[in-house]
Amino acid sequence: MFEKLRIIFSIPELRKKVLLTIGLLAVYRIGFHIPLPMIATNMGDAAGGAASDFFEKVSVFAASDLRQATIFGLGIMPYISASIIFQLLGSVYKPLEELKKEGEAGRKKLNEYTRYLTVFICVIQSYMYLKFMLMAGGSTGYGNINPNFLNADATGLYFGWQVVAVLVMTCGTVFLMWLGEQIDEYGIGNGISLLIMAGILAQMPKALYELIRNMKTELTGLSRGQVGIETLILLVLLFVGVVFGVVFITLGQRKIPTQSAKFTRGRRVYGGTRQHLPLRINQAGVMPIIFASSLLMIPGVMFGFLAGRFESGGGVFNVMNLFSLTLSDQTSYIFNLLYVALIFFFCFFWTAITFNPKEMSDNLRDSGTFIPGYRPGKRTTDYLEKVMVRITYVGAAFLSIVAIVPTIVYGSLGVPYSIAGFYGGTGLLIAVSVAFDLVQKIDSHLVMRNYRGLLEGAGGGVSPVV
Template sequence: MFKTIANAWKIPDIRQKILFTLLMLLVYRIGAFIPIPGVDIGFIQSQVGQYEVLGFLNLFSGGSLSNMTIFALGITPYINASIIMNLLTVAIPKLERMAKEEDGRKRIASITRYFGVILGLVQAIGIIMGLGPQAVENTQPFTYITIILCLTAGTALIMWIGERITEKGIGNGISLLIFISIVSGMPSMLMTMLEGVGNGSINIWMFVLVIGLAFLIVLGITFVDLGERRIPVQYAKRVVGRKMYGGQSTHIPMKVNQSGVMPLIFAITILMLPGMIGQFWPDSGFYAWYRLYAGPGTILYGIVYALLILFFSYFYSQIAFNPVDVSKNLQQNGGFIPGIRPGKPTSDYLAKILSRITLFGAVFLALVAAVPTFFTFMTGVASVFGATSVLIMVSVALETTKQLESQMMMRHYKGFLS
């Protein structure tokens, strides 16, 4: 990978894209240290450490929420808007037709941006009002308006940075922003564990076990993320004028993990709801039962988490890969799978294979998500390497490396696999 980066640096236009990407990421990290006026940072930090949902949002904002900076909401509103628009695209035929056209995709992207800003505004109001009057220095209306506008404007700026990286830089901008947010929190987590080892609260062998577990998770995610089932495709020969077209063989790559990190995000969102509702009534019996038997770190939490991942893996794989559309495209272009008739038999065959590889990918995601939970339950030591964060980091790193490889191959440069 380092050889890939070194070779890419020698190409002027790719070097310019890398520098632009790094500059945009630097702007993002600088914004993560610009505080919003009128807030009590000490009180907010105590609340973020106490509430699970705020801790999750703080992870995806790179610690900006606990410091209440202009980027405190992170890219979460835009991600939620994208998820909702993807679901609506599947459910509403008009949006599905728009998604298949170039102008339609631009309109959907524009609607997603506006929707993301609206969700950011709603989330800003919900967070600052939910934290109560102790979160602000004074309860004047102008103070609340200033805080809410700063948070919403920060969300819009993050969206702009992500889109500029995608357009003029290297990799997917939104994914890179999430990646850099998670990575920025890793040093402090490791330092906390090292301090625990130093003062004796954490056993040295437990620390080694956590590092080894993280290494195995990264290795497994890399193996599965790169895994794919290649379906052979043959194109029939046809004569157009005096030239013969077709006759070549190719394949349809079906990734083992079609849905990526989306099942984990959906599952976590649903699992956070009971705890988030219970936190409004902290003295209730339901919240006490939830924390003891169904909260993070319990066996029931890990089992439900794994089952939700299995469900959403199948759900989202149908969105990421549609066997019927692939079958129609093959038939229209004169392609067929050897031994399988075109049309419905082809779509049924692709759906059967998709179901099998999705099962393997879903079971793997469930295991990856459940291992840290069961580790915490058995040892009492919280693993700093959550399944969602590790999966995002590995996936984004692999995807960015692939983009560098593809751009270098177009310029006849050797990649690190050569």
């Protein structure tokens, strides 16, 4: 491994890309610790347990810690939201669908629209974030704000400073978007994905410190809430097993055999070669877990907020509080059943949007390629759709298992969620996917110079066949 790293840094072009990427990620981490000047406390601590849990879960795929009101407080999530919106609209809105087919010019136009929508989302989210933080403070409702920034009547944050906070957080997200684009163009790897991965990995030292601090150097019989020697061994084995499963399914493909048609030119016969069409088992990627977890988090927080508006002990309060507790308790059967059902739904929904069997069938026909045993056209389309439905069941089941593994670890062993979150869910899937994408892009530079890849198997592109 050290020899391969030496080779990477011995290639001038690759060394420049890697160092630039590391430098830009360091800039992101520095800005992550610069707080807004009007903030006095940690937002997550003052907001209470439910809000703190909400910020902790959302921060996994936001490339930031929402419990810290910093200049990068919103992270990169507004840009991701804008990209998802345009991707969804591109499959149902005809002008955007035509724009996607215009090649590089259409892609630049879509990127421009995505940036505009990102700024709009940033303004809305930063304002709501600021208002929620103001309401989450102490007995006066302003415990999170530095008293020097309150208005003359001490009834709220001065309006001018509210505008400054919104503009600073909006500019912070736009700056992160620019950083990601610079990594795409001059660095190595996908810039936005690397920012998210850096945010996830940055939480690991804190989680490990918490695990070691609460660990006991004795046998505890796997008692809930106590981390003993056997609990630590079980956590290590479970982590290795989950990572192995994530890697296997992430690289897993269903390879459909194809054959190109033969044609004659002069006295020579061309074509007739056998190839394969790879279909990813986890076609939807990490998006179903993001959608499902977001959809389940918001109602729990909303019902808890509404319950606080009614008199404690009343009928409406009890109903709202019951819904809030049910949708916030990750160890409850109802929560996990809803979680799994939403993951299956969004798996098929996202696959139906991103995978077009008719378009793939037309491309095969236009290139003179066919699937043996199936006529080009409708029969090929139906076959591709049937295969994708079958493997989507496998991918959805895999995502469901990975999504509830942290809940099982958290509920059965009593391990803090900051530690259990690394055993599955969104963070682990993003980290593994981005790591393989980065390795493959580094390998492409090494292979061009007749070097072997970092990982001869997985990194070189060899995937398990299902």
